[in-house]
Amino acid sequence: MPRLTLGHSTDRFFDKQPVGRIMNRLTMDMSTIDLYLFMKVSGSVMIFFQTLVPLAYIHAILPWYMSLFALPFYYVVFMLYLRYQNTAVPLRYCFKTSSSITQSHLSDVMTNTVVVRGFGEQNRIAVTYAGCVDNSVKADLTDDRLMKRWLCNRVNYLWTFYNSISYIIGLYNASWLGPGTLGIALTNLLLLEGMIEPSLEMMAGALFELIALARVHEYTSVTQEKAMYNxxxxxxxxxxxxxxxxxxxxxxxxxxxxxxxxxxxxxxxxxxxxxxxxxxxxxxxxxxxxxxxxxxxxxxxxxxxxxxxxxxxxxxxxxxxxxxxxxxxxxxxxxxxxxxxxxxxxxxxxxxxSSWLADGARLDIQDLRAGYAEVPQDVLKGVTFSVEPRMKVAVVGTTGCGKSSMLLALLRIIEPRGGKIVINGIDTQEIGLATLRSSLGLVPQDPMLFTGTLRHNLDPFKVYTDGRIRKAVQYAHLEAFINTLPLGLDHVVSDEGGNLSFGQRQLLCLARMVLRQPALLLLDEATSAIDPATQESVQDTINHAFPGSTMLAVAHRLETIMEHRPYRVALCGVGVFLRVSFWPWGAADRNVWSFAATFCRCFRTPVIAACLS
Ligand SMILES: Nc1ncnc2c1ncn2[C@@H]1O[C@H](COP(=O)(O)OP(=O)(O)OP(=O)(O)O)[C@@H](O)[C@H]1O
Ligand SMILES: [Mg+2]
Structure with missing residues (x-):
């Protein structure tokens, strides 16, 4: 269940939750729930009755004043247990949090091992890690051993005292009670004394498993994305x-x-x-x-x-x-x-x-405002522009001005706060997320690969033939590289594509899109890590491999855009993506320097966003 809700949670959830916490809840907590929760809870219920029945019998046969004497005893035991619980529960949360921090730390170090080694920081990292483990062990020991011992000792002393008093009173009243009844009562009291420790152990175990359940249950109510299908x-x-x-x-x-x-x-x-x-x-x-x-x-x-x-x-x-x-x-x-x-x-x-996008995607963005949840300021403040079907548009702008955010808004990964995004007459807010996203294609700024084969990364849903995959790989200029691999398309990509260069990862993401041929293709710095020679041919691929696609390509290198005439260029400004429009490509603007001059001029003027084509 939580795995399902997390799969559909908003992007904000993953921004806020450290990876260690998610891992911890979905692995340790889930496994304790699956393996022990039922056992411990049913064990506690069983122990409760195993204790209650002999106690009820003892009180039924012993004189009434014995029961009266027992009341303060039960009250003290109950208060001790409450005190134990009030300390043990927060301590358990401390333990869980500290082990999440340990996992997050470990995963950070694992993904940045090169940086750690480069700066020779292994010792500092080891000390920090040891500190995390130490905190986690301290919380676990205090909770699981110290606190249980604290409670067991006190209950044991009290029970022994209560037993002794009961024995003395029972022996004084032996003739009235009869030796058989007295024998059963005293034997039961002794048995109960032996059960104190396993009972508390079982009940504390059930409490811990319920805490794991509560932690996992929190994930079933995370904010969900809008409907996948309408x-x-x-x-x-x-x-x-x-x-x-x-x-x-x-x-x-x-x-x-x-x-x-x-x-x-x-x-x-x-x-x-x-x-x-x-x-x-x-x-x-x-x-x-x-x-x-x-x-x-x-x-x-x-x-x-x-x-x-x-x-x-x-x-x-x-x-x-x-x-x-x-x-x-x-x-x-x-x-x-x-x-x-x-x-x-x-x-x-x-x-x-579908016939919706069969003749190309016409994009109309009208006064679009969008921002990241819980951040009140809008990142996109009234973006308005239109792109004709099959037009190629390059989006350029300074770092942090909102280019990637605009692509995310098109995919509704961040939901618009105002305005409209209309594709071929259909407001994207009115269609299911899966329908929208399956019609669009994104090559992200940070190429994302999964552990598995190259084939799996290119065609995760197994819908394309080998011939199409090979053609796409050829288009993306990856064929020579794949031919050098002994397993070819079955070469295993390690975690996050760690055994491929950044440029190769970008090319794989591009090949994915060549296969899918989305009607609206979004490229976010798709060739930023590719050498100039390869970039030229990849750029050529981008220009020719998507004849039916409308394209929005974010690019920092002006040369990339200038050299390719089919592009129109949208400039956007810092923090405000005000207004974008297009006008015909002037001969003078073909020179990259004159384009750069226009670019800079635009950024100094109050109208921050302008456009050339
Ligand atoms: N997950 C996020 N949560 C909150 N704010 C964010 C988030 N991602 C981006 N921002 C903010 O949104 C603004 C626009 O970011 P965005 O990534 O769209 O910029 P960009 O134009 O793509 O920059 P770059 O050229 O560096 O890729 C920035 O001010 C950034 O701080
Ligand atoms: Mg970006």
């Missing part, structure tokens, strides 16, 4: 569907009137879109009814869910050309097996793109 946006979602080649309907391809048609059972099922990059359903015959994707494979139920206005943008290795996609769809199982060497159950993987 009912209304089913038609906006992209889909990937697989079906067996052998079950697919036999298709034929023909070219007529500058368009490609795919025929099933003699009828036109699909035809190319006007831009020739994808296929769409054709009107089926005289009744002008649109066909159904289900006709591609009658046995594949998933195809039935695809809205009829979706476009087919890829089939197996084929993408970007309606003709290639049509030919791939129409290949027979036999020809497929011969061509690719597949020996078992060849599949067709078809990507459907």
């Amino acid at each position: 009912v209304e946006d089913a038609k906006l979602r992209n889909h990937t569907v697989r079906f067996l080649r052998s079950k697919a309907t036999p298709l034929t391809v023909r070219e007529a009137d500058d368009r490609v048609e795919v025929l099933a059972n003699g009828k036109v099922l699909l035809h190319s879109t006007p831009d020739g990059r994808s296929l769409m359903l054709a009107d089926s015959g005289s009744d002008s009814q649109i066909g159904r994707f289900q006709d591609l494979c009658a046995t594949c139920a998933e195809l039935n869910q695809i809205p009829s206005l979706h476009h087919i943008v890829a089939a197996n290795d084929a993408s970007g050309s309606a003709k290639d996609i049509a030919q791939e769809l129409s290949r027979s199982a036999r020809s497929f097996m011969t061509a690719t060497g597949f020996t078992t159950q060849p599949q067709v993987v078809v990507e459907f793109q």
